[in-house]
Amino acid sequence: MYTCSKERMQDKISTMSKYGDAGHGGITRYSLSEAAIQAREEFIKRMKSCGAEIKTDDVANVYATIKGSDPSLPGIVMASHVDSVKNGGNYDGILGVISAMEVIETITKEKIPHKHNITAMIWTNEEGSLYPPAMMCSGIVCYDYLPEEIRKNFRYEDMMRSVSVLDGSSTFQEALEKSGYKGEKSNRLNPKDYKAMFELHIEQGPILEAEGKDIGVVTCVLGMVNYRIKITGQADHAGTTPMKYRKDALFAAAKVLIGLHEKLDRLDPDLVYTTGEIVCHPNVHTVIPDYVEFSLDARHEDPKVIRQVVEIIENIPSEVEKCSVSAQTAWTRDTVYYDKKLVDYVQESVDELGYSNRKINSGAGHDAQFASYMLPTTMIFVPSKDGHSHCEEEFTPVEQCTKGASVLLNTVLKCDKED
Amino acid sequence: MYTCSKERMQDKISTMSKYGDAGHGGITRYSLSEAAIQAREEFIKRMKSCGAEIKTDDVANVYATIKGSDPSLPGIVMASHVDSVKNGGNYDGILGVISAMEVIETITKEKIPHKHNITAMIWTNEEGSLYPPAMMCSGIVCYDYLPEEIRKNFRYEDMMRSVSVLDGSSTFQEALEKSGYKGEKSNRLNPKDYKAMFELHIEQGPILEAEGKDIGVVTCVLGMVNYRIKITGQADHAGTTPMKYRKDALFAAAKVLIGLHEKLDRLDPDLVYTTGEIVCHPNVHTVIPDYVEFSLDARHEDPKVIRQVVEIIENIPSEVEKCSVSAQTAWTRDTVYYDKKLVDYVQESVDELGYSNRKINSGAGHDAQFASYMLPTTMIFVPSKDGHSHCEEEFTPVEQCTKGASVLLNTVLKCDKED
Numbered sequence: 001m002y003t004c005s006k007e008r009m010q011d012k013i014s015t016m017s018k019y020g021d022a023g024h025g026g027i028t029r030y031s032l033s034e035a036a037i038q039a040r041e042e043f044i045k046r047m048k049s050c051g052a053e054i055k056t057d058d059v060a061n062v063y064a065t066i067k068g069s070d071p072s073l074p075g076i077v078m079a080s081h082v083d084s085v086k087n088g089g090n091y092d093g094i095l096g097v098i099s100a101m102e103v104i105e106t107i108t109k110e111k112i113p114h115k116h117n118i119t120a121m122i123w124t125n126e127e128g129s130l131y132p133p134a135m136m137c138s139g140i141v142c143y144d145y146l147p148e149e150i151r152k153n154f155r156y157e158d159m160m161r162s163v164s165v166l167d168g169s170s171t172f173q174e175a176l177e178k179s180g181y182k183g184e185k186s187n188r189l190n191p192k193d194y195k196a197m198f199e200l201h202i203e204q205g206p207i208l209e210a211e212g213k214d215i216g217v218v219t220c221v222l223g224m225v226n227y228r229i230k231i232t233g234q235a236d237h238a239g240t241t242p243m244k245y246r247k248d249a250l251f252a253a254a255k256v257l258i259g260l261h262e263k264l265d266r267l268d269p270d271l272v273y274t275t276g277e278i279v280c281h282p283n284v285h286t287v288i289p290d291y292v293e294f295s296l297d298a299r300h301e302d303p304k305v306i307r308q309v310v311e312i313i314e315n316i317p318s319e320v321e322k323c324s325v326s327a328q329t330a331w332t333r334d335t336v337y338y339d340k341k342l343v344d345y346v347q348e349s350v351d352e353l354g355y356s357n358r359k360i361n362s363g364a365g366h367d368a369q370f371a372s373y374m375l376p377t378t379m380i381f382v383p384s385k386d387g388h389s390h391c392e393e394e395f396t397p398v399e400q401c402t403k404g405a406s407v408l409l410n411t412v413l414k415c416d417k418e419d
Numbered sequence: 420m421y422t423c424s425k426e427r428m429q430d431k432i433s434t435m436s437k438y439g440d441a442g443h444g445g446i447t448r449y450s451l452s453e454a455a456i457q458a459r460e461e462f463i464k465r466m467k468s469c470g471a472e473i474k475t476d477d478v479a480n481v482y483a484t485i486k487g488s489d490p491s492l493p494g495i496v497m498a499s500h501v502d503s504v505k506n507g508g509n510y511d512g513i514l515g516v517i518s519a520m521e522v523i524e525t526i527t528k529e530k531i532p533h534k535h536n537i538t539a540m541i542w543t544n545e546e547g548s549l550y551p552p553a554m555m556c557s558g559i560v561c562y563d564y565l566p567e568e569i570r571k572n573f574r575y576e577d578m579m580r581s582v583s584v585l586d587g588s589s590t591f592q593e594a595l596e597k598s599g600y601k602g603e604k605s606n607r608l609n610p611k612d613y614k615a616m617f618e619l620h621i622e623q624g625p626i627l628e629a630e631g632k633d634i635g636v637v638t639c640v641l642g643m644v645n646y647r648i649k650i651t652g653q654a655d656h657a658g659t660t661p662m663k664y665r666k667d668a669l670f671a672a673a674k675v676l677i678g679l680h681e682k683l684d685r686l687d688p689d690l691v692y693t694t695g696e697i698v699c700h701p702n703v704h705t706v707i708p709d710y711v712e713f714s715l716d717a718r719h720e721d722p723k724v725i726r727q728v729v730e731i732i733e734n735i736p737s738e739v740e741k742c743s744v745s746a747q748t749a750w751t752r753d754t755v756y757y758d759k760k761l762v763d764y765v766q767e768s769v770d771e772l773g774y775s776n777r778k779i780n781s782g783a784g785h786d787a788q789f790a791s792y793m794l795p796t797t798m799i800f801v802p803s804k805d806g807h808s809h810c811e812e813e814f815t816p817v818e819q820c821t822k823g824a825s826v827l828l829n830t831v832l833k834c835d836k837e838d
Contacts, residue, residue: 239782363658
């Protein structure tokens, strides 16, 4: 078994954390921003020093490839992203890129023989924090392979017109042109030139840490449903409307929300569901709210459980506290199972390395999820301290990061043994 | 008894509704906007044709005065506002100005003798919709007479720096300078030159209509407390955090909100309380909310009931669903009783005119409330259809508007009979 270098991993984690350093432990590194360009330059510099050939595609995804002994074979790609949310941490996304770099470095330094080309890749704009939506460029690249319901959110022309949330006017296309990273469409990841894709990522949840496991062998991306629950009441003056005449949409919404919790809590304990967003109109302290809308996001591997969720939501009472209530599906996704053979390679690698591990599913979306519609794909998780992500507190000890990279390395090498 | 003219009232209502006409039944007429200036010009034109003398003070309040037989006596003022909220209606504020105009016109046309000067007045920026806060210019003019806790919100310098909610940069002071209505500070309403102020207003609630009454004889402005309820949880990923590890601030907030309703509903049935505003962070459908804050506004005439409210709020459990909960007073106001003698004049006028009526309190804030700290003041209410206000559906039949104006006229004349 080969293993990666803790010192090199630490060096890369420390170096990358400077690009977009927000000054208090975390980073803000929007896609194609100056900070993100610095991270890309660091990636390219280090990959070139390993003899990698650098390409970019038409949406600025970067591919650093070391040749295998038979370059006619389709390549193996390891990919993640260098962009972050606002005030994000030093692990989400970037750790997958760092691990891919480390695999390339280890193979090069230790002259590990391999038949296939091996590529470390950066996906552009995974977070979509500056130019929505999230997973924009894997959505574009995998477009033809995505289910229609997902695909419709990633039309190339729409993506190019995505407007900066900061200034409300500059577009993703402008950022792309300005970046210097726009290349040929023909360089895009595709199932003819590549045989497999791997993504190492932090878990973004507390399970591995709570169970004392070093590695999560990811098997699937959870199926999910996404609803908007809409409550309509009547806006009236807070000081002049007796209680008995009121139709308070926020009061009704609170009752609906708690009613949903009570029912959903009786379903399978592995179900996760979230009411994360609420909109209240007019949202003025002296006016009774006439309209409230909240989101409901529910995820489970088993479609039977998801169907139970749907049944509960579709049976919400249509009137609560004199307000009308309705539920509208925003979108749904079936559980996406990662490639069984690749998952087995990950499991074998972890076992052979002797790292503690468990099978785990991915509740979050990743570029790997879109890639899996196009070519054999899987993921490797490492623990997230306290389960935190998308915040400056993100942390994974370097020992576990290195174990993750070692699992990635051995998995890639197992994959390389195939014809 | 004198009565006002329904035809003239209708004409003024129709004319004023053109200024800021939003094209679908209501108006948007921000203070000192072009539409508000047009309404002021209409006011001045009609008042000048009655022989009124026009003055403005340093915050663009407009005073149209017809001389009494003894101009050395302090004057009687009838005032309200011509500005509206966004997509407001044709009655809130403007009906008080129209009624004051109608009183002046009736006195002039019918040559009704009066000793005191009688003034129709426009308060600038009552709604504070473009330049917060509401009741800005009565706050400025009555500043020295306001309780410290209220006064601190109306410092002249702060008001001048109030920034447009539309462009985020232009200030109230700039709007004031530009309006052409900035006059002398010495022209301000004051208790030496004026003996009483009256404000006719729509009820903005459903009570008069529900009870079939034409006129509300207002006795007081309800005492109130205003709290911010704050709930702190932990932001985590919606897809990766098992339910048992969550600290969901929105779920906790819904429980706190309903718990408050349950307790407050057991207090006096005349208590009105509202949770009108909610803020949720980060308010993203894929993230468990870590912070939610909502407003609680409670109003009642009796301070004992308000104290019961405070006791309930201050005894909110400090932890709900693993989230921490706290309550913070935003501001409070004791019940403000209007001038007893003036209230009696209103009651006598209504009774003599034979209009159906009831005593009523004002749950909403009005410029009259601030004026009442400075000089004898009271209000007259007319019904609001379905209790609606601050919306395009605002409506009061012209018959009731005219009855209101007639009550105002006779009340002013009763007041005029004093020395």
